[in-house]
Amino acid sequence: MTGPSQHGDEQGKDARAATTTPAEQIVAVPVRHPGRWVAAAILLVLVAMLLNSLLTNPAWGWKIVGQFLFSERILAGLWVTIQLTFFAMLIGVVLGVIIAVMRLSKNPIVSGVAWTYAWFFRGTPVLVQVFFWSFIAKLYPYLSLGIPFGPEFVYFDSNILIPIFTGVVLGFGLNEAAYMSEIVRAGILSVDDGQTEAAEALGMTRMKIMRRIVLPQAMRVIIPPTGNETISMLKTTSIAAIVGAGDLFTNAQQIYGSNYQQIPLLVVASIWYLLMTSILSIGQYFLERRFSRGVLSGRGGFLGRGARSEV
Template structure:
């Protein structure tokens, strides 16, 4: 019995050592008598992948056969279109090449560019004032601005052009003086409103109406808290508009303004109906003499395509200029997401040099 008690005491004395060094349990006499535990797992769990392994893992993109099939069909159709344009002799490409730099064509091109620039500049100046009146708290200004925009957008551009061109039939003379009082000067309307001036006025008013809505929408896209914070700092109205509102509204204004500019460039061809010698009317004058209608129309079309392409390139760079802040925020989010994507209870991936030092996701 004494030996049995001594064996139990020696087994109890080995417990602290076993807790400090679990591997020694298997070598103890008690473990030899009792044997290995039956419920212990036989295989250790595999080590979890590290962050570097997850980032270096090969991602297999989702296969989309429908997109490739549709792209192939579109490429075939595009190749067929190019083939018929090149091989069809009825397009008369030698005549197109011969008239492409004709003096009258270049003169009409110059007038088209000038008219587009003048109309856009005047229209946006008027549109800015209309947008400010529409956003003001004065009910009279708001009503007048809304009425002007509603009227101009409701009347077709061709009707507006013909109205200003035929203004002399409604008002033979235009007088200047005190309202309901004496006249200081007067001029014949027919002498004042030529075809170019009528086109300039009609197109400028049309641009003013549409640009007013574009500018108003861009201003409304700026959160009201920005203006309230600037007012709390004591900034004036003009400074708030120039330094706070306008820079944040430009990303919303520029794309629509670029579309309006390109649309107005093509819309200037409507002045040919009142004999203004723009690009299209210059081509019409030539094919009325030699009856080469298709080649001359192709000349005008190619010039419009070239101008539209140049304006589109300029619009791209202007949009990128005003979207620098948003791109920087997107880059910061991408870097933050890249560093925190594999975080499932493990350390984050160190940030790359020069990357934003934003904290981990919470």
């Protein structure tokens, strides 16, 4: 006769045997993604068609492209484009920081003037501003220095003081300052107020706090959009062709205006613009890495100090 304890022992043995029995091997079947292969095939066909068109269509005029790619006039225009971009961004960044600080001022007059500046220059087309500054002599033939509302001591001919190149730089730079002021203001506001309060408690002046504490931390937010603005400015300089500033696009226009080879000369200009924007993009990448040290990010490829990236 089997007792209750023996019956319980048998059930326990059966349960242990069931748990120790090797589980049936699971066969994992990868999920099929036929749509991806279809999309890849379509893209490959489109790329092949594009390459075939570039190589076989004589209208591209690749021989003419090679002839003018490093021509003296194109390189001279390229140098002017670089100068326009540099000086315009220099004015935009410096003045943009000043306008941003003014916007954050507790003085209503100072902040109001800064807001009006940003409102005006962001609200009018950059083409109009370039025209305005390039032909400022039509409005003010002479510029002078003297006592406000009083006698004037020094006179300047506006055409000599502000030639076409300077007018274009002013048009681009003053317009860019309005956008940079918003970028810098957003970067400043991203810094925690507690750090400013702690610095004020230590007796630091507002300008010293801004220069040594706020702006260095705000650069992490300011750098990416500033890089984008620089790349955009490089391409925007082509507008200077309207006033004949001698930039890359202006010289390309003048060349195809004489030989009627519009497409090859536009290709030449496009190649140089692509090359310069690529160089600026690389520089932006390293600047972002420089100012993102110590900040871990799972997106964008920027890692903290001491971390290694695996590509």
